[in-house]
Amino acid sequence: MDCVLKLASQNALVIFSxxxxxxxxxxxxxxxxxxxxxxxxxxxxxINGREIERALIKLGCGAAPAVPAVFIGGKYVGSANNVLTLHLDGSLKKMLKDAGALWL
Structure with missing residues (x-):
């Protein structure tokens, strides 16, 4: 689980897919x-893909399959449904800007 959190926090936008x-x-x-x-x-x-998937499930990223799991600014945002909802209500762009993933 620590490995997933470390990977997720190293970049502004991380997707486990x-x-x-x-x-x-x-x-x-x-x-x-x-x-x-x-x-x-x-x-x-x-190589450690199954381990990563189990860690994502433990982190609350849903049941199998636990992907896509999207992290913005090191924080778990959600799966496809959550991301699409954020996109449609306009808050995804702000989250991306705040995390430094989007500059426009």
């Missing part, structure tokens, strides 16, 4: 279209 997950792809695309370059950890391509 799986390369074959369509919701993960949609969330990554949303951020790219906002002009943000997230740090992405494809847990299905990591």
């Amino acid at each position: 799986k390369s074959s997950c369509c919701m993960c792809h949609a969330i990554k695309r949303l951020f790219y279209e906002q002009g943000v370059s997230p740090t992405i950890y494809e847990i299905d391509e990591q």
Whole structure:
């Protein structure tokens, strides 16, 4: 769990993802279209991917599958539903600016 928190806090926007997950792809695309370059950890391509997924579940990132798990400014924001809700109500952009992930 400490490893996940450390990885999540090293960059302004961190996404734990799986390369074959369509919701993960949609969330990554949303951020790219906002002009943000997230740090992405494809847990299905990591040696310790299962360990990371278990840690995400323990952190409250949902039941399996625990991705996409989005961290902004080192804090867990949520999964796809939460991120899309924040985007639609306009608060996602402010969170990204406050974390230093977006400069516009």
